[in-house]
Amino acid sequence: MRFDLLPPVAGRVKRGAISPAVWLLFFLLSAASSLSAQETRPLDKRVNFSTKNVSLQEALGALRTISGAAISFNYEEVARQPRITLHLTNETVRYVLEKILVQTSLQYIEDDNGGVILSPRRNRKDQVRGSLGFIVDGQVVDRKGFPLSNASVQVVGEKYGATTDANGLFRTVVNEGMVLRVSYLGMKTVDHAIRGRDFVRIMLDTVPIVMNDYVVTGYQNIDPSGC
Incomplete structure (x- = not known):
């Protein structure tokens, strides 16, 4: 469908022949088109995302479906992930x-077309915070793999630590050989050595409930005169 804003003019059109209102309309349409293009970049879309105990490939496929983002990766690398x-x-x-x-x-990393390419992460030991060491990320889960939120992650021997978020994830700073002490209500506390890894998955067991022993002797008739 074609819309002619001005009637055709024979010969060369002078710039002054187009009214300022038309130039303003062109400018506003161009600006709106540019803004719309920026807002529709796949990585900037807002989405709801929910997965439970799926492979990384399945999680990336679900994200690609709801966002339209192009995600490129090596299948062998992805298959080795938790x-x-x-x-x-x-x-x-x-x-x-x-x-x-x-x-x-x-x-x-992002490419020029708004897509992403996955690659092995560089060692977090290169990301040093003063004399403390390197950043470590982790997740706290139960035996079935479900994340535990608000679990306490304390660096043994230090006065700092972290608390897991709604997805059981945490981040803290450690040094080589440090130990994380993880505790959660109703679960056994676990000490987990870092051993140079920059991501740890810590699994907690439930604490067994021990019932007190009771002995039932039944009812007895007591003669009041014998009291």
């Missing part, structure tokens, strides 16, 4: 992808 449990509401695709990959040994 299973993913994640529940996020109204977050950008970029944030969701970061939360997914923080559970793995992979990172992503």
Whole structure:
């Protein structure tokens, strides 16, 4: 469908022949088109994302389906990664992808077309914070792989630590050989040695409930005169 804003003029059209209002309309349409293009970038879309104990490939496929983002990766690298449990509401695709990959040994880079390419993450030991050491990420789960939120993650021998979020994820700073002490109500406390890894998955067991022993002797008739 074609719309002629001005009637055709024979010969060369002078710039002054187009009214300022028309130039303003062109400018506003161009600006709106540019703004719309920026807002529709796949990584900037806001989505709801929920997965439970699925493979990384399945999680990436689900994210690609709801966002339209092009995600390229090596299938062998992805197959070696842990299973993913994640529940996020109204977050950008970029944030969701970061939360997914923080559970793995992979990172992503953006290409010129708004897509992403996954590659092995560089060693976190290169990311030094003063004399403390390197950053370590982790997830605390139960024996069935379900994340535990608000679990306490304390660096043994230090006065700092972290608390897990709704997806059981945490981040803290450690040094080589340090130990994380993880505790959660109703679960056994676990000491977990870092051993140079930059992502740890810590599994907690429930504390068995021990019932007190009671002996039932039944009812007895007592003669009041014998009291």
